[in-house]
Amino acid sequence: MKDALTRRSVIALVLFAAASYGALFLFPESSGTASNIFSVVGDALALLIICLGIRRWPGKRQLAWKLFAASVAFCLLGDIVWAVEEEVFGIEVEVPSYPDVIYLLSVIANCFALFQYVRDEKTIDLTTTGFDILISIVATGIIFYNYIASRVENFQEMAAWRAAIVLSYPVTDVAYLMGFFSLVFGKSRQSKLKGRNILLGVGTFLMFLADQSYLFQSLFGDVAGALLDPIWPLCFGMIALASLQAPDWMEIAAEETEETENGPVWLEYSRMLLPYGLTVVILLMVGVHYDLLGSTFFIGAMVLLVLLSVRQVIVLVGNRKLLLLVSENEREMNRKNQELQKLTDHFMMESETDFLTKLLNRRAIVQAFERLKPTGDDPETLGILLVDVDYFKHINDTFGHQKGDDALVGVAESIRHTIRGHDVGGRFGGDEFLVLLPGANEAAVEAVAQRLRAATQRHETLAEMKVTLSIGGASWSVGKEDYRPNKLLRHADEALYVAKEKGRDQYVMYSEHLENEI
8 A cells, every 4th residue: 555545545445345344244224225225325435446556557558557447437327317216206126127237237337447457467368369369259158058057947937039148147157267367377477467457356356256146146046135236345445556556657667668477387288178168068058958879970070079179279278388489589688688788788878977976977078068059049058167177286186196086086076966867077188077067157157166166175185184176167158050169168168267376276257358368
């Protein structure tokens, strides 16, 4: 729980669960009314949290959460219709009934949301998994209808639209289960057990269990009663908490470069075998139903189907091994490319950095002048400081060359602590430093110079050796046609010369009358 909103959301959901089940147990005679009220309240709470969570996600990753929000909104609408029918008009709603049509829209939106989320997270191969889910849904519907629903008296007496709703639960629950396994066990870019993946996976699995309980309630009567009703808002609440766990920009950037890990082998093979296994089971059921098990034609067809299924699985396994090999080669290539890039960056830094002070060297300063060249005719302001260590030869002669190097390093540290992030500081040669100040007028240049002198006085090593600085400053405002760095350097150098002539340990700003003093 990394922020206040997440903590408050968790507390609100815990209070909702305690209040809803507390009311059901403390007031059993009013359990129906309490269930209706808390279902609406719970859905509204989950919808509010998801809407707050959507704003945390980058635009291209918001679609899944908008679909989750639509799913909760449909469920909220269904609960409101149900509550109004029972509490306002006193009509006992049948199971299943027309609010279930709205719930079905919620289920469909939820399935699309899961599909979009795993697509964004790249936890599964969407093409093959999509066909696996489709085959599994069709097979599950056939098995459920022929061997469970059609043998239940209540189902036989239902209208066609009610029967279709009952059949929709086991069919969509297959998608829920696939989503659960993909989120918790599927391959992912960074960690299979991201907090939001666990929240979504567990919420989806609990929704699967609740749907199954509601299914038996629809077929066999009141099994779980009002105890089931708070489960859906709590499942949506877990999805809402997941929406708050949006990745920050660093995680998104890392996801763009991380390699995809493969999920557990048993999960991959189970997913491959499930559609073929269900198809074989259905054909066996057909053979039993029509007494075809003794028919050589039927047996031959079954053998061919099994052989084709085995062949297809072998092809899939081979493809998986090939993909693993390709993935391993890609990882090795990426690793070598990263090492090469690090070496390249290191060499580039070495070629542009002064070995002693770690500031830019003269070559890099010249390149910085080129980067700061105005791109248009409109004037742009550029300030410059030339900094010279006073009596540097005396420092070397008195304290030794090592202490002289320490003095240069100390001045470089003072410059780094004084200038802004987009300013440029470098060692221009020997004991001379240069600072480029984009956008700085004369007043700003003087302010930086005074801060630099103050930082030098505070520096322990420099203060110990009584190091002082002479600084010449200049500023101009020119367009690209009049941009001549040598002229600005000459102005700063003239100001530096005057500072030295006046006794050193001071700052002088270039002006036209300085040329008469030189």
